[in-house]
Amino acid sequence: GAVVSQHPSWVICKSGTSVKIECRSLDFQATTMFWYRQFPKQSLMLMATSNEGSKATYEQGVEKDKFLINHASLTLSTLTVTSAHPEDSSFYICSASTTGNTIYFGEGSWLTVV
Amino acid sequence: GENVEQHPSTLSVQEGDSAVIKCTYSDSASNYFPWYKQELGKGPQLIIDIRSNVGEKKDQRIAVTLNKTAKHFSLHITETQPEDSAVYFCAASMGNTNAGKSTFGDGTTLTVKP
Numbered sequence: 001g002a003v004v005s006q007h008p009s010w011v012i013c014k015s016g017t018s019v020k021i022e023c024r025s026l027d028f029q030a031t032t033m034f035w036y037r038q039f040p041k042q043s044l045m046l047m048a049t050s051n052e053g054s055k056a057t058y059e060q061g062v063e064k065d066k067f068l069i070n071h072a073s074l075t076l077s078t079l080t081v082t083s084a085h086p087e088d089s090s091f092y093i094c095s096a097s098t099t100g101n102t103i104y105f106g107e108g109s110w111l112t113v114v
Numbered sequence: 115g116e117n118v119e120q121h122p123s124t125l126s127v128q129e130g131d132s133a134v135i136k137c138t139y140s141d142s143a144s145n146y147f148p149w150y151k152q153e154l155g156k157g158p159q160l161i162i163d164i165r166s167n168v169g170e171k172k173d174q175r176i177a178v179t180l181n182k183t184a185k186h187f188s189l190h191i192t193e194t195q196p197e198d199s200a201v202y203f204c205a206a207s208m209g210n211t212n213a214g215k216s217t218f219g220d221g222t223t224l225t226v227k228p
Contacts, residue, residue, distance in 0.1 A: 004157075006157070042220075042221075043203065043218050043221050044158070044203070044218050049215060091155075093158070102148070102160070102163065103148065103160070103205075103207075103216060104160060105150070105157040105158045105159065105160070106157050107156055108155070108157040110155070
């Protein structure tokens, strides 16, 4: 199947700083990528839909100024957590949609804010 | 919007037995139903999917069935092995529109006892 790569796989940052997570589709072009947050033992919570060359569409309750999403090319989307706080600590996962709308997920990124 | 319910939330089987996980969906317009396996600390991995023009699909020990009339679909794993132990998520989306934005079930934790 298609490969979606996320980087970094884990990151620790200090409160108040910003951290960027990258999501790349390695062997296909993805016009649409999705960003999720997952709490322990819970399902995936969609944060936003990222379309190449346009602004991301955020789900209700997700602060767009805090979670900045950029989809600069057909193979790369980034999520920047700005002014991170301990409550932002979580597992963040991206996915990318192929032609025919099959969705493949990245490996996930663990964020710990200290 | 779409609502997906998944049962059971936990499932424990003996190695070699079969495991069945069921999902129901609410939006009759949904036409793409993937299943994902998520191991601890990793992103979900697509294991099988089915589209609404098909009633059943099989891939080795894994099969998925779809009943459009009743709006439910099921994952069947035969001859289970300890490495099948993971969390399984079902999802539903309108695969030909909206670039595959999916609604996920809450997940089923499958434990296969050796």
